[in-house]
Amino acid sequence: MSDGGVRGGDLAAGAPLAGVRIVDAVRGPLSPITRYLAELGATVDRIVADDDTRELDGFDHRAAHAGKRRATGEDAALIAAAHAVVEDGTLDTEVLRAGRPALVTMTVSDFGHGHAMSDWQGSDAILHALSGELCRSGIRGEAPLLLPLGIAYQCAASQGAYVLVTTLYRALRTGVGDHIDFSALEGAVQALDPGFGIGGSATMGRPATLLSRDRPVRGYQYPIIPCADGHVRICLLAARQWQGMFGWMGEPAAFADPSFARTSVRYKSPELIPAIAAFFADKTRAELEEQGQAHGVPIAALATLEEAIEAPHFVARGTFRRDGDVMLPAGVVTIDGRRAVGAPSSSSPPPPVPDAPARDGVRDDALPFAGLRVIDLGVIVVGAETSRLFADGGADVVKIESRTFPDGNRQSYLPYDLSVSFAAGHRNKRSLGLDLRTPAGKALFLDMVARADVVLSNFKPGTMESLGFDRDTLAQANPRLVMVESSAFGATGPWSRRMGYGPLVRAATGLTDLWRYPGDPQGYSDSITIYPDHVAARIGAIAAVALLIRRLRSGAGGHAEVAQAEVMLAHFAADVARASAGADRAGPPDRPWGVYRAAGDDAWCVVSVRNDADWHALAAILGLDDDDRFATRAGRAMHGDLLDRLVADWMAGQEADAAMHLLQQAGVPAATMLRIGELPGFAFYRDRGFFREERHPYLDEPVVNESYHARSNAGAPVATRPAPLAGEDSAQVLADWLGLDADAIGRLVDEDVVQPTDPAVYDLIRDTRSAAARGK
Template identity: 30%
Template sequence: MKDLIANLPLDDLKVLELGQLIAGPTCGQILADFGAQVVKIEPPGKGDAMRQWGQTDANGEPLWWNVIARNKQSLTLDLRKPEGQALLKRLAEEADVLIENFRPGTMERWGLDYNSLSADNPGLIMVRVTGFGQDGPYASRAGFAAVCEAMGGLRYISGYPDRPPVRVGISLGDTLAGVQGAMGALLALHQRERSGQGQVVDSAIFEAVMAMMESLIPDYARAGKIRERAGSFLPKIAPSNAYPARDGRDVIIGANQDTVFRRLCQAMGQPGLADHPDYVDHRARGDNQQAIDALIAGWTSRHDAQHIVDLLAEAGVPAGLVYTAKDMLEDEHIRERGSIVDVPDRNGQPLPMQNVFPRLSATPGQVRHVGPALGEHTDTILEDWLSMASGDIDQLRRDGVI
């Protein structure tokens, strides 16, 4: 049975998610958040490994699972069995989009390659999310986000110059590839409106990371410049950094534009700095980055963090605190916008999580429920999609197919 959805932009789409862990399921989460009926295919008995990842609550329930699998339905199916593969083919005949993030060649070995599936459903769109893409010398390699973030250029520039590269505290590469997979699915759906034909979306994690690397590649190709690690600032972009406050917190201040820097100087009580030849324009401040950062840090260290933020907000200077999850839950702006929403968990208790973004004015996405129990919707999907009789479903379960 399809979730009761009120006017969501993708509520006419049927999606099969064969992905596991983070990258493929992120793609499915985005489509589900905007109304698509996303049926998550999981191995019987154990399900997606994400059910075991991350923190658990007092009842032992996995918390991350309830975010990445929200708004989805769970159907158990053993794709290693011929009967499971045959059943997946039948489900694919009814689907608009199929998402998978197995190593390249896996779907082909199972007889579930795009040519086979699209023969019975020419409009099918297959989103394939992998570390290194579907072709090329590295295609068959295992590709977790950490390795692909390094290949995409992100790790080299992350951290401080005197230390090894660091990672962001989330699986950023996986998430970016999932976002690009969702964007690719929507582009392919738009093209299908014109042609009636589906296609394959190839989303590689390393390319999803590379896509966000600004001018890093042409900087080297044309100017011979390799961007290096610089810690908490960007070279030649000043002032824009984290500055220490008297109460031990850090304040992020971005005042690298000339007019904004002048407002910062006024707020600091040092208006003359804006006309000093070392700081008078963007290039001069970039050349004297350490000196201007030291001046600002000397000022911030004499005040509490919230006072600095309030003062600079009044002055029109971008500034903010470095938030933890606790800060997010307590912030009045986040609360007023509904950026965090309470969703009842399977025990009926409210579980706070991030809302659906971006916001659409007429048909915004919704978090309708947390991640499903393993196989919660197996019978319902087989009945609704394939008109399968309950006796046949029971036999599949006895045979270990579902």
């Protein structure tokens, strides 16, 4: 097999992308796209001029470009040796690609190209408003709350890195490159918390379009409770977790009714949270964490970012590294048991651009993962999303399911194990019902592993080992296997065995503390957000694809581990650097910068001033262009409260959509706050063809999904196979993967080793839909 022109030393044990050459000509907040590839061993050369006014400064610059090289040679020579070029409109990608059929190019911008909004101006706040995230952030009766600065762009950059490495993998397999038109808004709407994507199990699969137009009530869903030295958050989702809480409190008679085992009953009880608060009041955060873990109660102390950096768990894991006078995240992925921190230094000349592809049996026009077999052991959101990315890309993804331990996302508002949310997160997969606790089930699983390319899981650390499927066992069954494991806090360190949910990860890493209203100590506002689940899935997929690229050259597989807490901390890399240097956290770039109420029912418009040019354009609209108080950034900061009032007074008389268009036409970043249901009809998404509506054979509601992960010249849309019922494809999968005949499969079904969909489920679906039709 050809090595695709990417050469290195001991590839089986080395950095997955060692030898891959990337040219980075991106300025601004999407610069971290290539940092992910640099961490995995790619050589990333930056050719951006030092004096460019759009370049990042200070701590943001160091965080975005960690692991990259400042170009010292001729730009043309660097590009001639590159496998991929990422730029922001300063280079002519058509010229670059001429005569270079395997070259991958990516142009990044806020809104993409080729439509009426291509010239609109973006900011982190604009991405929140137009992605549907802002409408879910805050507290009922209050203004929507902008998320901590930088999250939207960071999530978009993670999506961009996934698209880039996936396109590079396809080019190395087929010899055919591509040009990607990457939009930050499309990246954010997919990777931050997609309103039409899969949600957490607590939602029972209900679509986000059913949410109230207002924000959630204070303290909704994942309570934050004061204690002796701060606050803690609890996540009581399962009945066994409630039983642990009930026992920990001494089994108070007021809550002994068995109905409290149901989440809905606990949410509605006006007495429960005050009783828990009284029980917690005299205990410290550390005591509550220790006792809660002992009783099986998912709990985490609310930490500040500064406390998280110094937490013994992250110190033990080596989450941070020193870079001169500051600390930075040490990379978000562990490869083969070692932290991925970049390519080894080498004086050897750069490898040539591949002139012959690896060509492992795929057509030139194939989807990137065509021909790959993926075993999906994932659960809830991270597991669903990681494998769906492979399924959308053409892989045969088989979800292993068990009646005894069903995926929490199988919980549904319907009486059968399917929902709009599950359908969105599991499209293009097949389901195999298999009891992995039986000897026969274990043997079947290992037979499948021997034929697989990738195995994905996101259990609590130790679960795979307890099943007998540790890393060495799987690698022995298939030395070419790529394995990716994801967990809340990682497989090592003092917190490795903690029960981890997204809300607890956010609390422990300092995000919850940052995500609250100024001046309101109890104004925590991240209660219904699914973060970092979707973006952690992208990081896991990036690691898997990088290992597949290494396998093209070495023939050997590998193992990657992702800690969701570290993904989140990497998004705050610049703030980690500031905190370690004793500097203040960065505020908004300029004033005004915020959410302003517009005319209409709970209508809001975001306005972002980034620089003097933005201010002068806004001042002309407001009639303030002659007011010397606001002429400079220092003056706008000094009179910021007054300036906000003036903008608010003007906005109150404007329709949000009209204000957005007026300001954007003047070059001022502005955006109306979109609700989830408004996204498909918004001009940007409609003109780009981003959303599509799919019909599922077992659902009455339409399933809305993205049409592509990023627009490109290849233009191949993702596939549209409906998500399966549990065990629905069992017989076909065993026939396709293992060659088992009907008699052999029948015996396994009789022994309950293989668990196809119960025929009664189809009757239940028919009866439920018939009853719904009669009700209409």
